[in-house]
Amino acid sequence: MNNKLVINYIPGPTVLHKLTGFTKVLLFLVMTVAIIATYDIRILIPLLIINIIEIISMKPNYKPICTMFLITFVTVTLLGNVMLFIVSPDAGLNNVGANNVIWTSANGKFYLSKEFLWYMLAVFIKRTTSFASVMAFALATTPSEFASGLNKCGLPYKICTIVSLAYRTIPDIANDFINIRNSMMMRGVELSKKASVGKRLKNTVLILVPLIFTSFGKVSSIANAMDLRGYGKNKKRTWYAEHEQTKWDPVIRTLTVMLAVAAVYYIIRYRIIDPWPVNIWCPWLSRDEIVQTEKELFILNWFKKQ
C-alpha cells in the first residue's frame, strides 16, 4: 500500500519519518508561508534545496514522485507559459519591471523579452519549491500524524478526524470503483478508447451511481462504529498517533521557529515597510531602472493593443 499514491500509511525508518506529527505539520505550515511570501529566487532556491535534502534523506521510491513531477507539473507549467506568452507577453514588464526585447515575430504581434524569461524561471522555481515541500511533507507524514498534528496546531479535532477518515476510505473506494467498472464493462458499457470521449464520460457517470450508494451505506456504519466507541464525548481528545518526541524534535522545532521568525521579518521588512516596486527581483535591473506599469488585467491590455 505504501508509496502507491505517495501516501504513507506506515511510518518510515528515517529521522524525518520518526518526528512527531506536530513537528512535521508545523514545519510544513511555516515552509508554505515562506514560499508564498516571495518570488525572490535568492530565498526560494535555499528553501528548494532544504526540501530536496529532506526528500533525499527519506530514501523514498522516486518513481511515483518523478512521474507526478513530470506529467502533472512540467506539462502544466509549460502549457501555462505558452498560453501566457500568447495572451500576455508583457508579463515580464509587469512583474519584473522592464522589457529588453530579444525576439519579435514577423508581424510584430509577439515578442519575447529577457524579463519574460526571467519571470518564467522565477515562477517555475517557486512552483517547484512548493511541490518539493508538499512531497517532503506527504512522504514524511502518515495521515494519522497529519490529523493529530493539525489538531495540536489548534484545528478542532472533528475536522482533523475527517482528514484521517478520508485517507482511510480512499483505497476502499478505489477498489469498489474498479469492481463496479469491471461488472459494468461485462454488461457492455464501453469505457475503452473505442467509444467517443462524450460517451465514455456519460458511461463513467453510470458507474458513479452504485459507487455513491454503496459509499453512503458505509458512511452510516462508520458513524455508528464511531458513536459506539464514544467519539465526540469530550471537547478534546488525545491521539495515539502523536507519540513522544524524539531527540530530533526539539532541534527541528527550533529550526522551524527560526524560519518562521525570518519569514515574518522578511514579510514585514521587504513586503510591507519597503516593498520592491514590482513582484520579482531580477539581477540585471537596479531599483531605478524598474518601470512600474499600471496594475491592469493583462487581458484588457491585449484588447487595447488590437
Place this chain on the structure above:
Amino acid sequence: MREPIISFRDFSFRYKTQKNPTLHDIDLDIYPGEKILILGASGSGKSTLCNCINGLIPFSYEGEITGSCTVNGIDTVKSSIFELSNSVGTVLQDSDAQFVGLSVGEDIAFAMENDMLPRSEMVPRIEKNSSMVGMQDFIDHVPFNLSGGQKQKVAIAGVFGNNVEILIFDEPLAALDPQMGMTAVELIDDISKESGKTVIIIEHRLEDVLHRHVDRVILMSEGRIAADMSPDDLLKSSLLSECGIREPLYLTAMKYAGCSLDDNRNLCDLEALEFSDENREKLRAFFTEERQSVRENTEDPVVSFRDVSFSYDPGSKVLRNITFDIRKGERIAIIGKNGAGKSTAAKLLCGTIRPDSGTITLAGTDTSSLSIKEIGEKVGYVMQDPNTMIVKDIIKDEVGMALGFRGIDDEEAERRVTNALETCGLYRMRNWPVDSISYGQKKRVTVASMMALEPEVFILDEPTAGQDFHSYTEMMNFVNTLNRDYGKTILFITHDMHLAIENTDRAIVFADGDLIASDKVFSVLSDPDIISRASLKQTSLYTLAVKLGLEPEATIRHFIEYERTVKGA
C-alpha cells in the same frame, strides 16, 4: 437471586420511518456473566434489540419507545450513547467499516482517545488488549492488508479499550471463512470465560455458534421473543424451522434416520452428545444403506483453464499453473480462503484481467481473442452486493440495460427481458422501482439482468451472504431451477459449506495460488489436509461419522444423496 445487568420491561420500539413497531412487548432479563445467543431470521428484530442495549436506539435511530430498558442500572432512554459506551461494547457486523483507525494500534486506541487518556497509559493497554486477541505482532499494520478475521479481532480488542461490562457481537461470522468463523467463536468463548463479562451474540448461524457452549438462546421472531431456553431444549423443539433458522446438519441427519431427539443428552454439543443405543443403530443403518449414486455429468467442457498463471506484481504469483475443466450444466463450488486466488480465477474467466501465461477456453473459443463485452455475453458475473450493480430506477430497465448497449433490436430485447423476468419470478414487479424491493429480490434483479444476455455460465459471488435461511433457500431453489430447467452452468464462489454440500456437484479448491483439489464435495470435505490448507472446517457430519465409527467420505456422500432424493433435485 442476582440482579439482572440488562432488563427489558414491556418494551416496544417503532422506527420513526416505519408504520408498525419492530419490537413488541419484550420482557427479558440478562444476568451478569451470562453468554447469550440472540437468534432470529432477517427482520426478526434481533439487531434492533441489541441496538436498544448499546444506545444506537434511540440516539442514532429515532423512534418511539414504550416500556423500559435498563442496562447496568441506567435507564437507556434517559442516558446517552456515550454513557452507555462505558458499559456496553459492540462489535459490529461489518468488520471493515468499523475499522476507523489507520493502523491496528490506532484502532484499538480509538475509544481511549475519545476518553482523553494520555498516550503513556494507552500503549500498555493496547499491548494487553491486542495480545488477548492474538494481534500483538500486528500493531503497526494497516487495515488494507488484514483479513476479515483479523479486523474483527482488532474490533474486539477495541471495544475492550473502555473496560465494558457487556460485549455485544452483531453477526460475528458473516464475513469470515469457515475456519476463521470457528476461531472467532472460540475467541469469544475464551473472552467470556476469562473476563467473566456478559456476552451477547447475535447470529442466525446456529450450528457455528454452538461450536462452543452458550448459556441461553433467545429466539426472536417477528419482533417478539419466541423462545428463551437452553440450546438443548431449543434443538428438541420444532421452533427452529418455524422461525426460519437452519438446524445443525447432524440434527438433520438424525431426523432423516428417524431418530427421536428427546432421549439424547447434550444435544447441542456433538462432541459430548450421547446417543441412545436405538439412535446409534438407526444412524448406522441409515448411513450404510445402499442408494442410487449421483449421475455423472458427461457433457462437453464449457470452461477450461490450461496452465493459467497470473500475478498483479511481477515476482508474486497469485495463481500458478491452474488447469481444470467445467462441464456444461455442472454446479461448481469455488472454495478457498480470502486471497487464495478464487476471485482472481473468476476475474480471469470474465476477462477483466488476462492471464500471464496459459489459455482459457470458453465454449470452445480462446478468450484471449474476445473483448470483455463479448465474454460478458457468455459469462454472467453476479457480484456479492447487488447495490454495486444496480444503476437504473425501474426493474425492467435495469434488466434490459445490457441489451441496449449491445444494440439488440427492441422486439428481441423485449422478448429476452420478459423471459429473464419470468424465470427470475420478477415479471409481476417489472415496473416497480428498484428501491422498493428487498435485498434478496435485488439480488434476483442482478441475476435477471445477466440472464437477459443469455449466458452459458453464471458466476455467483457469495450468493447467500447476509441472508437468513428463508431467503437462502429461496435463492438456491431459484438458482437450481436455472441449472436444471435451462441447463446453465453455475459457479459459486463461497465460504458456505452448507451451500457446497447441498447445491453443488463438485468443488474446486484454491490455497495460496494453487489449485489443490477438484473433486466431489464429499471427498473434499472429508480430506483433513485440504480442509486445513483451504481454511475450511470439518462439517458436523464428519464428526458424526467418526463418532459412529463410520467412514467420513461415505457418510457425507450418503447424506448428500439422500438429501437430493428427498428434495427431488
